[in-house]
Amino acid sequence: MTAALDIAALRAQFPALALKDVSVTAEPGQVTCILGRNGTGKTSLMRAISGRQGISGGRITWEG
DSSP, rough: OOOOOEEEEEEESSSSSEEEEEEEETTTTTTOOOOTTOOOOOOOHHHHTTSSSSSEEEEEOOOO
16 A cells, blocks of 8 residues: 655755654554654644645655
8 A cells, every 4th residue: 555645854944954854654544643842843844745845855755
């Protein structure tokens, strides 16, 4: 089965480094949750996934 969302070695900075080598896989039919304290990059990750912020490295793949 192909992952619904596959993120590999994602890097993002705007302007400071916000995400460094983040990898996440979300499988169809399962719940995937991103948890963390304030300032750990949760919102930055969601903005990068949605295309609202650019990425400086890595790969985001949606449904293959």
